Amino acid sequence: MISWLKIFWDDLSRLSRWRFFCKYFLPLLSLFFLWGVIGHLSLLTLKTKSLIAHKGQVFDIGVRLERGYRGHKYYPLKMVLLNQSMPIKTKLKRTSDLFRTFRLKDNFAWQFTYIENAIHPGDTITVYTRKKWQTLVGMGQQDDIYQIEKNTQILFPIEDMIEYQRSQTVVFAIFALIFTGGYSIYLRIRFLEKRRPQPT
Secondary structure, three states, X not given: OHHHHHXXXXXXXXXXXXXXXXXXXXXXXXXXXXXXXXXXHHHOOOOHHHOEEEEEEEEEXXXXXXXXXXXXEEOOEEEEEEEOOOOOOOOOOOHHHOEEEEEEOHHHHHHHHHHHHHOOOOOEEEEEEOOHHHHHHXXXXXXXXXXXXXXXXXXXXXXXXXHHHHHHHHHHHHHHHHXXXXXXXXXXXXXXXXXOOOOO
């Protein structure tokens, strides 16, 4: 570990910015986007039976501001559900045991009005979210909504989320090809440089 840090520190001053980026950042970016491709591909076959169903009474619903990386603003539709499955005599350790917040990404903002008109505080609905391991593989948040049901009516079908994941897979695949191809070219250049005869 120490020897690797020493090499990294030496390269920081010895290599040009472009070569330093190619050597250390290109492989990381390649792995990240390849992971994204694999993760999103794994989500394309999701069914509601492989998700977690959360049934509860709606306490609050509305579009809320979220701040992401570098203060980027998002406006997802958030729903706060009362946990009806909890026994009345259960001692609460935290508020999240009684209430839980779920969100529908603002990529589906065009459906928000329809959903808000169909769901009101006091209504009982069921929302489906991914399991923890599915979230780790496919990125995102565990409270992201994949389907919304009210009684027997599906207000937000899982097929819409799958279609969104399919488009994200294409984006990740394009960047994975770019960065993996760039790193392959860099390794090829290094290989040719090592084979080049050294001046005597």
